[in-house]
Amino acid sequence: DIILSIIRLFIVLVEYRSNILTLTLIEWLSCLLNFLATHLTSTTYVIYGDLIIDLLSKINKQFTPLSKEIVEILSRTSTSLIISANFLNQLKLWIQNTDDIRLAIFIIHLWESLAILLSRLIIRGHAKGNEILAVIEDAFIVSNYSIRSAAFTAWSSFMLHIHNFDDIDAHQLNNRLLKLFLTPFLSDSTSKSKSASISKCHAWITLISLYPKNINDIILPFLSFAFGNHISSKINSTTTAWWSECRQIGAQFIYDFLMKNIHCEYILTIAGDQILNYLFDSIVDQLLDYKINSTKIDDNSLWLISWNAYLNHLINIFKTNNLIHENQRVAINTCLLTRIEQLWIDSRIETRFLLKLFETFEQIGFPLAIETVLCDSSIRTKTLSAAQVHPSSSNHKS
Numbered sequence: 001d002i003i004l005s006i007i008r009l010f011i012v013l014v015e016y017r018s019n020i021l022t023l024t025l026i027e028w029l030s031c032l033l034n035f036l037a038t039h040l041t042s043t044t045y046v047i048y049g050d051l052i053i054d055l056l057s058k059i060n061k062q063f064t065p066l067s068k069e070i071v072e073i074l075s076r077t078s079t080s081l082i083i084s085a086n087f088l089n090q091l092k093l094w095i096q097n098t099d100d101i102r103l104a105i106f107i108i109h110l111w112e113s114l115a116i117l118l119s120r121l122i123i124r125g126h127a128k129g130n131e132i133l134a135v136i137e138d139a140f141i142v143s144n145y146s147i148r149s150a151a152f153t154a155w156s157s158f159m160l161h162i163h164n165f166d167d168i169d170a171h172q173l174n175n176r177l178l179k180l181f182l183t184p185f186l187s188d189s190t191s192k193s194k195s196a197s198i199s200k201c202h203a204w205i206t207l208i209s210l211y212p213k214n215i216n217d218i219i220l221p222f223l224s225f226a227f228g229n230h231i232s233s234k235i236n237s238t239t240t241a242w243w244s245e246c247r248q249i250g251a252q253f254i255y256d257f258l259m260k261n262i263h264c265e266y267i268l269t270i271a272g273d274q275i276l277n278y279l280f281d282s283i284v285d286q287l288l289d290y291k292i293n294s295t296k297i298d299d300n301s302l303w304l305i306s307w308n309a310y311l312n313h314l315i316n317i318f319k320t321n322n323l324i325h326e327n328q329r330v331a332i333n334t335c336l337l338t339r340i341e342q343l344w345i346d347s348r349i350e351t352r353f354l355l356k357l358f359e360t361f362e363q364i365g366f367p368l369a370i371e372t373v374l375c376d377s378s379i380r381t382k383t384l385s386a387a388q389v390h391p392s393s394s395n396h397k398s
Contacts, residue, residue: 007051014058026073037081042103049106056113065165071120075128083128091135098144105150111136112154116161140184145193155184156203163210181207194243201226201249213263215271223278226250251282255302258309265313269324273331279310280339287353307357311366
């Protein structure tokens with residue numbers, strides 16, 4: 001009871017009277033961390049574990065980033081049991097213990113707080129920083145997917161915190177830290193679990209928010225994962241048997257990307273054809289869902305707004321010839337025509353939806369890729385022409 005009362009007192013002081021603790025920050029923080037290292041067990045965490053996590057989260061909010069001097073003192077193995085090899089190894093063992101999922105998830109939350117608190121060790125590549133990172137590595141590959149899911153959620157918070165440091169230079173952020181942040185995403189460790197895959201998608205969205213212009217390392221790999229292409233042997237982007245929730249996250253990302261990302265047109269000049277493929281994947285998903293759950297076309301639908309936004313961006317890019325390489329222009333035009341033709345012959349898609357897509361061409365005056373059509377064959381020209389004059393009937397399907 002005394003220990004619980006002391007922890008509660010610290011929580012109140014940190015949240016409402018943090019200035020009282022500032023002058024003795026090193027001393028009481030050292031005592032707290034050493035207490036945690038000596039008293040935390042597989043049974044005592046049930047008693048005061050939640051309070052410890054609450055206290056550490058408030059400490060991180062009020063006092064981090066800690067100064068380099070404080071971190072240096074806290075990282076001395078001779079005085080800090082929290083980073084001793086024995087304690088860190090014990091944390092790893094608890095995370096690996098799939099017989100007690102609650103304990104493993106608690107340790108992941110604890111790791112998140114400690115990693116944020118001592119993040120300067122990790123940023124500097126300090127040996128103890130690497131040992132702290134080693135604790136969470138197994139959480140991404142243990143047999144229990146709830147643990148993997150919790151690990152990605154913790155990793156997302158960890159990335160956000162480090163990225164907000166004011167004294168990290170751009171070179172460090174774009175090289176060593178990017179490599180660190182990407183580590184859990186490189187292997188496919190979640191595909192068999194819907195919840196873990198969703199957590200991975202959300203963590204990926206966080207990473208994209210930190211590096212909104214990184215196409216090849218972050219954005220395209222995320223879209224490949226979100227739409228399930230990493231489990232498909234097909235070359236072209238097609239609808240695959242994959243978690244629909246992940247595909248919905250991908251569709252929402254494309255919408256946000258086209259509507260809110262200030263780097264959108266720059267990215268489209270480099271990977272416009274690949275983004276377009278995923279846009280069509282999301283359109284197919286949403287149209288099939290629309291067919292089942294709605295009888296009326298909503299102009300505010302995610303798929304329609306995204307489609308209109310993409311074409312408007314494309315017009316802006318095409319109007320300025322030097323913005324985009326000719327190969328990318330041709331790739332976008334080819335993708336556009338190929339995927340529209342696929343939609344047109346897809347018996348699952350109702351004609352009324354297709355006509356809504358074609359209306360955008362007329363409304364914004366989008367120039368269809370005549371040079372690509374002529375270089376390919378007349379079949380696509382006939383297909384597009386037929387689509388544009390097709391009778392608009394809700395009972396008539398392609």
